[in-house]
Amino acid sequence: MEYRLRIAKRMLFNKKGSLIGAVLAVTIGILVIHVNFVIFQGLFDAIVRDISNYRNGDILITDEEDYIDKSDQALVKWFERIPYVKAATPRLSSTASINMTKFGTMYEKTAIPIVGVDPIQDILTSTVHETVSDGQYVYSRNSIVLGNIVAKDIGNAQVGDSLQLKIVDRYGQDQIKRFVVTGIAKAPGGQGFDYSVVIHIDTLRDLMNRPGDTGSIIVKLNDPSKATEVKNFFLASFPNDNFKAETIEESAEQQLAGFRSGIAMINLIGYFGMMSSAFAIVTIQMMLVNGKTREIGIMRSIGATRKDILIIFILQGMIIGAIGAGVGTAAGLGYTFYAKESHMSFNNSLPLEVSYNWEKIIQTAVLSFILAIIASLYPSYRATKLLPVEAMRNV
Amino acid sequence: MSSVLKISNLSKIYGTEENKVKALDNVSFSIQKGEFVLIVGSSGSGKSTLLNMIGLLDRPTNGQVFIDTIDTTNLTDSKISTFRNKKLGFIFQFSNLLSDLTVLENVLLPAEISGNIEFAEKNARELLIAVGLEDQINKRTNKISGGQAQRVAVARGLINNPSIVLADEPTGNLDSITSLKIVDLLKSMAKKLNQTFIVVTHDSKIFGDVDRVITIKDGKAFEASVPSNMGLLI
Numbered sequence: 001m002e003y004r005l006r007i008a009k010r011m012l013f014n015k016k017g018s019l020i021g022a023v024l025a026v027t028i029g030i031l032v033i034h035v036n037f038v039i040f041q042g043l044f045d046a047i048v049r050d051i052s053n054y055r056n057g058d059i060l061i062t063d064e065e066d067y068i069d070k071s072d073q074a075l076v077k078w079f080e081r082i083p084y085v086k087a088a089t090p091r092l093s094s095t096a097s098i099n100m101t102k103f104g105t106m107y108e109k110t111a112i113p114i115v116g117v118d119p120i121q122d123i124l125t126s127t128v129h130e131t132v133s134d135g136q137y138v139y140s141r142n143s144i145v146l147g148n149i150v151a152k153d154i155g156n157a158q159v160g161d162s163l164q165l166k167i168v169d170r171y172g173q174d175q176i177k178r179f180v181v182t183g184i185a186k187a188p189g190g191q192g193f194d195y196s197v198v199i200h201i202d203t204l205r206d207l208m209n210r211p212g213d214t215g216s217i218i219v220k221l222n223d224p225s226k227a228t229e230v231k232n233f234f235l236a237s238f239p240n241d242n243f244k245a246e247t248i249e250e251s252a253e254q255q256l257a258g259f260r261s262g263i264a265m266i267n268l269i270g271y272f273g274m275m276s277s278a279f280a281i282v283t284i285q286m287m288l289v290n291g292k293t294r295e296i297g298i299m300r301s302i303g304a305t306r307k308d309i310l311i312i313f314i315l316q317g318m319i320i321g322a323i324g325a326g327v328g329t330a331a332g333l334g335y336t337f338y339a340k341e342s343h344m345s346f347n348n349s350l351p352l353e354v355s356y357n358w359e360k361i362i363q364t365a366v367l368s369f370i371l372a373i374i375a376s377l378y379p380s381y382r383a384t385k386l387l388p389v390e391a392m393r394n395v
Numbered sequence: 396m397s398s399v400l401k402i403s404n405l406s407k408i409y410g411t412e413e414n415k416v417k418a419l420d421n422v423s424f425s426i427q428k429g430e431f432v433l434i435v436g437s438s439g440s441g442k443s444t445l446l447n448m449i450g451l452l453d454r455p456t457n458g459q460v461f462i463d464t465i466d467t468t469n470l471t472d473s474k475i476s477t478f479r480n481k482k483l484g485f486i487f488q489f490s491n492l493l494s495d496l497t498v499l500e501n502v503l504l505p506a507e508i509s510g511n512i513e514f515a516e517k518n519a520r521e522l523l524i525a526v527g528l529e530d531q532i533n534k535r536t537n538k539i540s541g542g543q544a545q546r547v548a549v550a551r552g553l554i555n556n557p558s559i560v561l562a563d564e565p566t567g568n569l570d571s572i573t574s575l576k577i578v579d580l581l582k583s584m585a586k587k588l589n590q591t592f593i594v595v596t597h598d599s600k601i602f603g604d605v606d607r608v609i610t611i612k613d614g615k616a617f618e619a620s621v622p623s624n625m626g627l628l629i
Contacts, residue, residue: 003508010496294491299508301485301487302479303481305473305476306472306473
């Protein structure tokens with residue numbers, strides 16, 4: 001094996017152009033996979049992050065049929081006794097109509113999603129308060145935070161403006177309340193409350209005529225990997241209630257399903273790129289075999305078997321694969337590092353959730369190494385088919 | 396003396412049924428151990444074809460080649476390779492060294508292929524000293540002269556202590572002074588190692604006295620006894 005490896009290395013390293021070309025082919029194949037992963041998986045993870053941070057938490061508790069009628073404070077305290085739980089908060093949702101008069105013109109918008117929050121617990125559990133770009137988050141029963149799209153739709157409402165909100169309560173009666181705008185929320189990525197308004201949960205309960213009712217409890221964990229464990233523990237602890245508990249993957253499944261297939265498609269394109277690099281290796285190695293025809297004839301004439309020749313060129317494939325996988329992985333990790341450190345964002349707005357997926361990184365490197373070996377099989381086979389006398393005539 | 400090579404009714408036909416070319420026509424002879432034999436003939440006479448058959452680089456259409464009494468006719472490709480490696484040494488017209496390897500590595504290669512590497516490096520160094528290349532051992536073969544390259548080829552042909560060394564126009568690509576040096580080298584190595592040499596050449600004069608001369612003409616072999624002026628016999 002020693003002399004075959006030596007010949008394989010020398011033949012390859014003495015043809016630097018071919019070596020660089022083949023290594024570049026593998027490197028680019030790997031880099032495409034890494035770039036795709038950073039951008040598209042980063043985007044997917046960013047959306048999951050935002051859904052989790054703004055809307056659903058790591059676990060979302062709802063009632064199977066109606067509103068949760070158990071005390072929200074009791075449930076929040078129950079969760080906060082679990083060491084894995086960071087915080088929990090109640091939320092209530094409905095739709096409302098808003099009208100505002102500005103400079104003599106009345107603006108009205110109907111069917112606006114409205115979310116009721118507990119100002120203290122919500123800040124501990126969710127990061128939606130960080131999306132308030134102007135003014136401040138809900139802090140009293142009279143505060144209202146408008147999503148920036150809603151604010152635009154009702155005549156560019158600003159902090160300090162007065163508006164009127166109308167809700168149909170549980171008995172079908174209109175409930176009207178006047179608010180002063182305390183904040184405008186704006187979050188990139190579409191998962192924030194840009195199209196909603198946020199008020200105090202008790203105010204919304206009053207308006208809906210649902211004292212003590214809660215729409216959902218969102219639970220944030222210190223360790224999101226324990227979500228299933230906490231969820232099962234919760235359901236087991238309240239067997240007679242009609243609770244529904246979902247992890248983020250379950251509660252956001254509908255929103256993420258399309259993305260998942262999109263990522264699968266992008267990954268497929270990446271793997272096709274890798275296949276293209278394998279074809280490039282086939283071409284380059286065929287050139288190497290053609291360039292070394294005379295040498296193959298010489299080796300055969302002094303006793304090298306077809307198997308020896310096969311091994312020499314497969315070893316070349318392994319060398320190309322190993323160097324290409326190393327360089328490609330290093331380049332991919334460099335890009336991932338850059339994306340992470342520079343807080344790369346999608347469309348200059350949504351910050352990507354960049355992570356090092358070591359399983360995928362190793363899998364990509366190993367796959368490209370194996371592909372390089374597979375790609376070298378045909379040129380190696382062709383090399384074995386050369387007849388010594390004819391091969392030696394080649395100059 | 397034992398016969399290291401026996402050729403029996405060897406024929407080689409190229410081309411199709413309608414357009415046949417008989418390169419070798421029923422050639423038979425045998426060669427004893429330690430003989431220095433020239434195969435001579437004009438260009439296109441079939442002498443290189445004959446050498447390729449003896450060297451198991453090509454298969455005959457008919458007939459048999461026995462090397463060390465073993466019939467090589469029906470050996471598999473893998474066994475033929477092993478046979479070439481262990482029983483035959485080759486010296487080609489253009490030396491045919493691997494330019495990616497050093498002088499020493501080229502000489503070592505047949506030994507490494509055979510797996511007998513225990514004393515191979517020592518033997519290779521001794522052979523390189525014997526051919527006068529002890530100061531070129533670690534040079535790449537594209538950095539040495541044509542004469543030096545041919546000396547490396549001689550050392551490589553002898554490294555596995557083969558039964559027969561086959562040389563195809565070993566001086567064909569060299570100037571006359573270098574050619575004479577290579578001829579001297581071949582003859583001295585043959586004598587020193589009691590090694591069988593079969594040399595194909597179109598320039599038999601420079602070889603002087605040899606044990607036997609086989610002349611190939613129109614694919615047929617004619618043998619003369621020990622010649623004094625071989626050139627006149629062709």
